[in-house]
Amino acid sequence: MNVKYAISDTAVMTGRVMKQIFRSLDTIITVLFMPVAMLLAMNYVFGGAMDLGGVGTVDYMLAGIIMMCVLSGVAYTAYRIHVDVQKGLFERFHSMPVAKSSILGGHVLTSIVSNAVSVIAIILIGLLIGFRPEAGAVGWLMAALVIILFIAAMTWVSVFFGLAMKSVETAGVFAYLLIGLIFASSSFVPTGSMPPALAAFALHQPMTPIADSVRLLLLGEPPGNSLPIALAWCIGIGAAFWAMSVKAYGRRA
Amino acid sequence: MTAVKAVGLRKSFKAQTVLKGVSLTVGQGEIFALLGSNGAGKTTTIKILATLLRADSGTAEVCGFDVAKQGRRVRECISLTGQFAAVDDILTGRENLIMIGRLRHLGDPKGEADRQLGEFGLSDAADKPLSTYSGGMRRRLDLAMSMMGSPRVIFLDEPTTGLDPQGRLAVWDTVRTMVESGVTVFLTTQYLEEADSLADRIAILHDGAIAAEGTAAELKRLAPPPKLVLSFLEQGGMAQAAEALAAYGPVPGALTLTVATDGSVNQTAEIMRRLENAGIEASFAQRPPTLEEAFLTIIKEAI
Ligand SMILES: Nc1ncnc2c1ncn2[C@@H]1O[C@H](COP(=O)(O)OP(=O)(O)OP(=O)(O)O)[C@@H](O)[C@H]1O
Numbered sequence: 001m002n003v004k005y006a007i008s009d010t011a012v013m014t015g016r017v018m019k020q021i022f023r024s025l026d027t028i029i030t031v032l033f034m035p036v037a038m039l040l041a042m043n044y045v046f047g048g049a050m051d052l053g054g055v056g057t058v059d060y061m062l063a064g065i066i067m068m069c070v071l072s073g074v075a076y077t078a079y080r081i082h083v084d085v086q087k088g089l090f091e092r093f094h095s096m097p098v099a100k101s102s103i104l105g106g107h108v109l110t111s112i113v114s115n116a117v118s119v120i121a122i123i124l125i126g127l128l129i130g131f132r133p134e135a136g137a138v139g140w141l142m143a144a145l146v147i148i149l150f151i152a153a154m155t156w157v158s159v160f161f162g163l164a165m166k167s168v169e170t171a172g173v174f175a176y177l178l179i180g181l182i183f184a185s186s187s188f189v190p191t192g193s194m195p196p197a198l199a200a201f202a203l204h205q206p207m208t209p210i211a212d213s214v215r216l217l218l219l220g221e222p223p224g225n226s227l228p229i230a231l232a233w234c235i236g237i238g239a240a241f242w243a244m245s246v247k248a249y250g251r252r253a
Numbered sequence: 254m255t256a257v258k259a260v261g262l263r264k265s266f267k268a269q270t271v272l273k274g275v276s277l278t279v280g281q282g283e284i285f286a287l288l289g290s291n292g293a294g295k296t297t298t299i300k301i302l303a304t305l306l307r308a309d310s311g312t313a314e315v316c317g318f319d320v321a322k323q324g325r326r327v328r329e330c331i332s333l334t335g336q337f338a339a340v341d342d343i344l345t346g347r348e349n350l351i352m353i354g355r356l357r358h359l360g361d362p363k364g365e366a367d368r369q370l371g372e373f374g375l376s377d378a379a380d381k382p383l384s385t386y387s388g389g390m391r392r393r394l395d396l397a398m399s400m401m402g403s404p405r406v407i408f409l410d411e412p413t414t415g416l417d418p419q420g421r422l423a424v425w426d427t428v429r430t431m432v433e434s435g436v437t438v439f440l441t442t443q444y445l446e447e448a449d450s451l452a453d454r455i456a457i458l459h460d461g462a463i464a465a466e467g468t469a470a471e472l473k474r475l476a477p478p479p480k481l482v483l484s485f486l487e488q489g490g491m492a493q494a495a496e497a498l499a500a501y502g503p504v505p506g507a508l509t510l511t512v513a514t515d516g517s518v519n520q521t522a523e524i525m526r527r528l529e530n531a532g533i534e535a536s537f538a539q540r541p542p543t544l545e546e547a548f549l550t551i552i553k554e555a556i
């Protein structure tokens with residue numbers, strides 16, 4: 001079928017989902033407010049109490065805060081997809097001459113764009129409260145790449161759970177479990193100051209290299225091994241959940 | 254012209270065989286009702302015809318296109334209104350319609366949306382969020398969305414389930430207006446009354462196949478013949494009559510006896526004569542068979 005329709009259908013679908021975001025204030029508040037509140041608490045309440053290896057609290061934690069923001073954002077992606085399935089909107093679209101790729105495509109694009117915007121907002125707020133990045137252009141680009149791949153990977157995870165879960169209440173639960181994974185990583189505390197068992201776990205799960213690479217890149221330091229490992233995790237998770245989503249979509253639709 | 258033609262559709266889900274060879278034909282411009290109880294396979298049939306599901310075997314054509322091989326052509330000529338109103342609650346009524354218009358690649362989605370809003374009596378509520386809509390209004394919007402871009406065949410899966418009697422009548426009226434434009438309506442329902450008053454032709458889906466098919470009048474002929482209802486002024490007369498008509502197995506009610514007949518003049522005359530000879534005062538009425546009786550008879554025979 002022709003590309004023109006695929007593009008215009010995707011644009012219509014994306015516009016629809018974008019409207020859903022802008023019209024539900026709670027989405028915007030939860031996605032931005034929670035991570036920012038957490039950043040402020042960490043900075044002003046626990047501020048000097050933590051040993052972050054000589055790095056300032058905001059400088060250290062911003063990467064983890066960005067990741068939290070993305071996860072609370074994709075929880076809503078899963079929720080919106082689930083509601084579309086439940087309401088029969090997907091079926092309505094399937095019975096129309098609509099480019100099939102546009103149906104999930106609209107959700108995926110919206111998720112990526114809206115999360116990217118949230119991340120920019122978090123970085124701007126971070127700058128206001130003392131974030132001092134020292135990355136050059138390449139550092140910023142590399143950090144942006146990791147973040148976009150992370151957003152894309154988490155988006156596909158959310159698509160899968162949005163399609164696979166049986167109820168609205170459980171559709172977004174995965175995101176909160178993954179936020180737990182962020183806490184059990186080097187995002188907020190260096191692995192060196194963790195109990196050995198936790199440190200061992202933290203070193204082998206995806207959130208640690210992702211947080212480390214983004215932090216090091218933004219602070220203008222060499223990311224070392226964390227960068228390729230982070231990229232591999234993002235691409236691997238994204239590809240696996242993309243495949244699972246396509247399968248789940250076939251079953252549900 | 255045939256709008257929908259299905260031959261020998263079969264469909265199983267895991268161990269359960271839902272459709273065991275469904276064949277039906279719907280003419281252009283008809284209102285066709287597929288009648289069946291809960292779980293009979295109505296939605297499954299509609300989904301196959303609307304290209305959402307693939308049949309395990311059998312063939313179906315809609316608007317002359319094969320649903321399995323020419324899905325896109327079929328989708329261009331149909332619309333589907335599912336069992337539950339599929340509308341986007343965050344958008345307004347107008348935005349929902351415009352979205353569908355754009356997805357159908359219409360030249361003027363806004364103009365067409367305006368036209369449908371007027372047609373379905375939603376102009377006043379057009380720019381309000383759907384959270385302010387009543388159940389009936391949501392259903393009307395759902396139907397309006399299905400009419401965007403003038404599809405030739407409209408599938409309505411249980412369009413009145415969950416509506417109050419007033420809302421149901423409003424949907425019936427809407428469906429009748431829809432066919433004035435020449436569109437074919439294929440609807441499913443569990444309500445005999447709905448099929449009776451709305452449909453040109455009815456097919457009864459039972460145990461995975463079409464158990465009977467025809468106009469409401471034709472189906473009613475399959476029901477047991479009309480019954481004679483005798484009404485009495487007092488209990489004594491009724492008891493006497495029950496005795497006189499014992500051979501016919503009269504069923505007593507409140508000062509009434511209902512007698513099953515074979516519908517013939519001879520038999521009816523014989524019953525009247527017996528009452529007359531016994532000097533019993535009574536009035537009578539003949540109750541025509543209902544579609545419900547026809548439905549039950551057909552289903553019993555199928556077992
Ligand atoms: N995707 C599916 N997977 C497994 N079983 C299914 C699926 N869809 C339908 N069924 C089963 O097939 C049978 C027929 O379902 P269908 O929805 O077609 O019935 P229906 O006539 O529309 O019923 P209702 O009046 O309740 O809407 C039911 O027993 C249902 O449980």
Ligand SMILES: [Mg+2]
Pocket residue numbers: 295296297336410411
């Ligand atoms: Mg059904």
